[in-house]
Amino acid sequence: MEEEEESILNEFLVECAEGLERLDQEFVALEQDPSDTALLGSIFRAVHTIKGTCGFLGFPKLESVAHGAENILSAMRDRDLEVSSDGITILLEAVDVIKEILEHIESERTEPDKNYDAVRQALDDFLAGGGSSSPAAEVSPAETSPEPASDAPSEEEAEALAKMMADEPSLQSENQETPGEEASISAPETSDSELSEVDDDLLNEFLMECGEGIERLDQEFVALEASPNDPDLIGSIFRSVHTIKGTCGFLGFPKLESVAHGAENLLSAMRDKSMAVTSDGISILLDAVDNIKEILGHIEAERREPDKDYSEMRQRLDAFLASGESGVPAASATDPSSATHAAPTETSAETAPPKPASPPPAADNKPANPAAASSAAKKPSIAESSIRVDVGLLDKLINMVGELVLARNQLLQQVRQQVETSPSNASNGTVQQINLITTELQDTVMKTRMQPIKNVWDKFPRVVRDLAKSNGKEINLVMEGAGTELDKTLLEAIKDPMTHIVRNAADHGVEMPEVRKERGKPVKGTLLLKAYHEGGHIIIEISDDGAGIAVDRVKNKAVEKGVLTQEMADGMSDREALNLIFHPGLSTAQKVTNVSGRGVGMDVVKTNIEKIGGTVSMSSRLGEGTQMRIEIPLTLAIIPALMVTSGSEAFAIPQASLLELVRVDEESRNKIEVIRGANFYRLRGVLLPLLSLNEVLGLKEPVPDEDEIHSSGTNIVVLKAGHHSFGLVVDTVNDSEEIVVKPLSRQLKDLSYLAGATILGDGRVALILDVMGLAQEGNLTGEEHHDPGLLVEANALQDEEHSETMILFSMNDADQYAILLSEVARLEEFDVDKIEQSAGQDVIQYRNELLPLVRLGDAIGVMTSGEEHDRIPVIVFSHHGKSIGVIVGRIIDIVEAKMHLHAAPSEKIGVKGSLVIEGKTTDLLDIEQLIGCVVPGWMEALAA
Template sequence: MEELGDIVQEFLVESHENLDQLDRDLVALEQEPGSRELLSSIFRTIHTIKGTSGFLAFNRLERVTHVGENLLARLRDGTQVMTPETTNTLLRMVDVVRTLLTTIEETSAEGEVDVDGVIEAVTACIEGGSPAAPAAKAEPAAKAESAAKAEPAAKAEPAPAAKAEPAPVAEPAPAVEVGTVPAPVAPAAAAEEDHAGAEPGVGQTRRSIAESSIRVDVDLLDKLMNLVGELVLTRNQMLRAVTASSDPALARTGQRLNLITSELQESVMKTRMQAIDHLWSKLPRVVRDLSSSVGKQVRLAMEGRETELDRSLLEAVKDPLTHLVRNAVDHGIESPADRRAAGKPAEGVLTLRAYHEGGHVIVEVADDGKGIDPARIAEVAIKRGLLTRDQVAHMERREILNLVFKAGFSTAEKVTNVSGRGVGMDVVKTNIERIGGAVDVESTLGEGTTWRLTIPLTLAIIQALTVECGTERYAIPQVAVHELVYLDGQNGRVIEHAMGAQVYRLRGKLLPLVRLDETLGLPDSSGDRDVYVAVLQAEGRKFGLVVDRVLNTEEVVVKALSSRFKEIGMYAGATLLGDGRVALILDVPSLARRAHLNVGAVDRAQAEIDATKGGNDNVDRLLIAGVGERRVAIPLDMVTRLEEFPLERFERVGAREVVQYRDQILPVLRLAQLLGVYSDTEQAASVPVVVYTERGRSVALAVDRIVDIVEDVVGAQRDFGDDGLMGSAVIQARVTELLDVRRAIMAADPRFDAEGVDTDGGLDLDPTMMVGA
């Protein structure tokens, strides 16, 4: 069934349902041959199957249903009278249609099923003659039906009529098989008999496509999703209780509950999913009409039609997506003459692409047009007073391109019925961010533009970072969080002020800050020391949200807010945390707008900092780790991944300390041992590690803490040292030792450069470098 397209599967399911209804209607019609209601119902059913089969290029099926439709039209219009022979012929047609559908389901094609015999039989009925010779086998059944029809009791009591039903249904199959229909009929009939007579699980090798689906009311699914949401909340509370308990039996029960809840949540969410093709199906007409009206040739390509999205989000994405498509045709793709002059084909290509990534659905609208000129965008922004030339000079290309999302911004030279009024892209961004998504643009001048929508899989349950400010807890959608920074006032990492704006120096760049307590009118409980900064992105720029504490990341169930809370515009919803407390979900875009970020002041301050650097490009990106009282800098390009393992995850293989990591047994190198310092991780509940991988071999460098990731000028201070150290440098006003990762590993395992790889996928580290060796 997986090989069949979604449209074909839906056609097969509906057709099987229609055929079952046809069987019942035809038998009932034999009892009431003059019923126009039954005739009209049968005619509509056959007409539907015929139309769809023609669209899907199932020619044999179309031929059979077409001639059957002709016969039913005569019966419906009263030009022909219903007879037992007519009923047998129509039932025989239904059986052949069922055989064709079964063959399509099993082989994705109609195969060699011969339909000429049944077509001749139906044609003979239309012309008023006797059915074709192969139909003679069905005569006993026809006589039995005629006799049943002649009995007066048959009309008075429904039971005899019901008993007569199997006769016309069962007999036509052998009649079709003789000289007309090849072998596929017999297996299909046999399969149906086996299925009808066997108990569940006995003699069944395959479930038919008609039996693999069921129609469910949407309201019931919504109610089921709400119940799953409540179960997720209960699961979170249970896990919180398990963490506080030392009962191993309770821990196992909690793990089992967590697994079952996650699987149930995923399954229920799938029932609400619809293919994005439901949304895309109307766009070819939009592209066709618009390209014709503006004199362009545009071909629409679609990739990832089967990508599924929560049905509640499809409607929210409809208008933004339609606007992006119209904008691409009107603005992006050039006229045929301009394309030829640029060495391109006259026909432009507009590509819709959808795929899953990181728990979200990514929808791209890409054209191969002229692209967006950043210089043109900047000039328009300066002309309209949105930015100054000094600000533009220090903006990145991506930031300039994102100016197209400003309200009222337009580069169109003339107003048309499609564009030029400065209304559209800001609405696209607002609508997408309203559902917790994001929109971005990439463009190369002369090659084309790609608009990228990042959409959550569902609005009901999201991943969120829970934080604390004062005595209140809040949830931040994980999609908006880029990183977390801890400001340790004792180490000189404090909030600064640049031209009246609160900023933090993040890897050499000034990050504008928003204090959550000030924005929400809460009392200041932390000052400028010992706080956390959640680095968020909104309105095309990054900013830092200052909070008192970061708690954890968990799945939260989004609850709608009352109208009073919505009017505040600061919250996207509410949720119930694992400890039973209520937390408001922050609306990141609204938070950024309400905070009135002093972007201009930050940009001017950044320009001054850049000028003082004198153009020195000798900047290294370093991971700063704490080992005992010492600070160690590791080149970021040597870091494959950062992990943190609970202490109980560390095991021993002989004299070696290892940890299980991604189906590997990963050897552990303690930097404290290498540097000969006391490590405070021996008493800690978990140990941070830096994973380094080379040629498929990995090693975990255990440290005491991860301090920061910095961009710093590192050069003259270097001097080669021993034990894997390259020397030292002053970074963030602190003396920091520079680690040579490969030399450190070679000190632990001189065979690291050897070509052989252990069966466990790790390194043969010298046991003397392991803790406790």
């Protein structure tokens, strides 16, 4: 029993959660269009369901709040109360309270101890103060102390009835007439099929809900007959019928409502034990259910009620109720016409036990609504055509399809080999077919995990509304492509990042109305959410027409926070600067609000999106608005990947992060530059950092003898990791393949370069590389790429015959000098007019310090050309935290050269010797000695 109760409670919670999710959105929509009665009806229903159900389950606090909200809604629906922004605000607050209570119930199984009387009071006050003719009279006595169902069933029933009367005032006795004002308000002119799309959705949803309930009803009635004293069962039946009744009123189905209402009355009598549960009673109820099914079938096919008259079914129900239980068996047994109505549909014939009184030949029934019958045959009903499936089951299915894809790949490989040896292989055709079917199966199964992005977006109207309200802004949220579907896991993953972006846009993007007016923009700001497919990716754009982002401010902030130097900031493009927004610890919001502006957001957004293989970028025009663009893959379970081999192991690289493939021949190998052990490749003029997979992962280089052709060239896989790209050097590039991502043991999750593993066509396991992680593993993290300098420690001169990396530069184009790169801290370029004088020494403000400058030309006594330029190159040397800059003419290159050092031709100061680099005699400078000469005491000061 307890278990059953638990399941009822869970069901209730799920139902409520579904309803509440919609509520926020609907309220906001209602605020925009207060005259939308269908919407109001839908909101009312959701609140009503919560209220109705929690009474049975014994949650008085929840009920009280829900009831208060319902009263206001009911007044709004009856036009007694205007749909105002204030009203919606107070209702939204009530919804929040309901959510809070429900959360507590979910975790603790009881209501919170907190007192919610104040909330209820506020709702009632609002109603009393705002509504002209509030239904307070019916409401106030009952709801203040509702009792749990088990304690006082009769009292509770009375209350429920009172509520029903309050909810559907016109229904009580007039079962024939269209239920007056209420129905006509909520569903204007439903008599014809002129239902708007929203109404249609609403209707479908209603039909589905009803369908689910009714399926259960048959079964439950039968169970009830066996154990007539099971209060839970009656409760459950009552709820289902009550839902149908409650809803059809709004949708304008008077006949359906009438029958349902009759049945509900009967059930309610049974529930409070004022009437015994008898077999006859159940029979007549089953008849009513069959009638309801029939009407629903018609509604589904025709979008309206059948023309047939159902008043007589209602009369039978009422008569049965009036006569207690005695007189009625006769009615159901003798009245032939009632039997006709009661004709069960195919489903009920299967599930309901045979009742001697009711089942007439089905043929009697069919002609009454031929359209319903024929269309029902054509397509399955909505309730039948959609089912709820456990996500676990779907995952299992996807796993199995994954296996199948692997097996297919293996099969294809084998057949390909066979075909090579004996081309007349007959099985080839079959294999191709299996190939096709598998692909299709894979696609279809993948679709089962797909959910519309709407599921995430639904909460944004509320978020934006609340933000706009509290900031005094006006924002219009437009959503395009809400039906775009993506994998459930991905949907979960983008939820928080998207919320953050939307909040940011509403909070900081859109300006205050006065400002907007001043700038000649419409007072109401627009926030546009857009989702669409593009080449295997889902693109989500979030754009606002707000103030845009001031690039200068971002740069200043970055410099202020020490993320960049002023020089770096100056040399940065607007686009690069905008991307600083994603840098941890940067927020340009001038004031920190309680929502955003703490500067912890955007970098998290970026990491979260990159975690699922997506990218995020932004563009902004000052004064015109900002646009964020999120790109994410469609699914994660099966992905296209490029297979490569390195160190005789196979690796898979997700296609999503692949930019291009480059093969460098032996002849053009010199295009690979080496800067202090780090390799770079000049790809269309841009230096691309190179990582060797063998080196990063510590793999063994393949023995070169077996495949001379391969080893003579270099394979570079150009990958993008966030905003940076790098080249991955691998031994061999193989085919592109669809691979199934398999999870790894928990113990291997720490390896950042590893995204998972997959099984190859030949059954071997291959590792899937995580491109971001790989970049980290190879120390190619973000900022260092903006940094033109090379952070290296000063190193002593090594063995003279060794190769060394050095910087080549010239003073006046005629000469060439070299400095060991290991002695250099970084290379910079400074504006000439930034150079200042301090104590007779040239200095420049650099990284919050004064950097003394030395003109190399003066030191070694040569003319320096290039001084007429605005910017001059400076080589910075560091020693124990102190730096000095050396102004040179022009930096030529960074090269690696053998240290064939010739003795210096003359006793030049500060020259270690000469060597020949690229056919040119080059002086290798001894920088310590030079500096010691020019700035006496600098070195000593350091030593001391």
